[in-house]
Amino acid sequence: MQNAVAIYHVAFEDAGTLGPVLEERGVELTYLQAGRDDLSPALDADLVLVLGGPIGIYEIERYPFLKEELALVEKLVKQGT
Numbered sequence: 806m807q808n809a810v811a812i813y814h815v816a817f818e819d820a821g822t823l824g825p826v827l828e829e830r831g832v833e834l835t836y837l838q839a840g841r842d843d844l845s846p847a848l849d850a851d852l853v854l855v856l857g858g859p860i861g862i863y864e865i866e867r868y869p870f871l872k873e874e875l876a877l878v879e880k881l882v883k884q885g886t
Contacts, residue, residue, distance in 0.1 A: 808833045810850040812874065814840070814858035823854070840870035844877050853881050 809832050811820050820827065820834060827834050832852065837844055847853045855878060865871045 806831055806833055807851040808835065808849075809852035809854065810834075810847040811836050811854040811856055812839050812844060812847065813856045814838070814860050818856040818858055820854060820856070827852075839874050840868065844874060847877060848880065848884075848886075850886065853878075853886055 807830075809827055811834060813819070813836055819836070824834060835846065835850075837846065855874075860868055860871070862871060862875065865875075
C-alpha cells in the first residue's frame with residue numbers, strides 16, 4: 806500500500822477533493838501539522854502534500870518552523886518525492 810503525508814498549517818486545512826481520490830486508489834493519508842508535529846515521517850512517504858494557508862514563506866521570522874519545513878521540502882524534492 807502506498808502512503809501519503811499531508812503537511813498542514815491551520816486546523817481547517819485538509820486534502821480536500823484529493824482525499825477521496827487517494828482513498829479510492831488505496832493510498833493511506835496521514836496528516837502532520839507544521840510547527841507542532843515531527844515532519845520526518847514525510848521523508849518515507851510515497852507522496853507529500855504541502856497544504857496552503859495564511860502563512861507565507863517570507864514570514865520565517867514570525868514562524869520559525871518554516872525554516873525546518875522548507876529544508877524538509879528541499880530534501881523531498883532532491884529524493885524525487
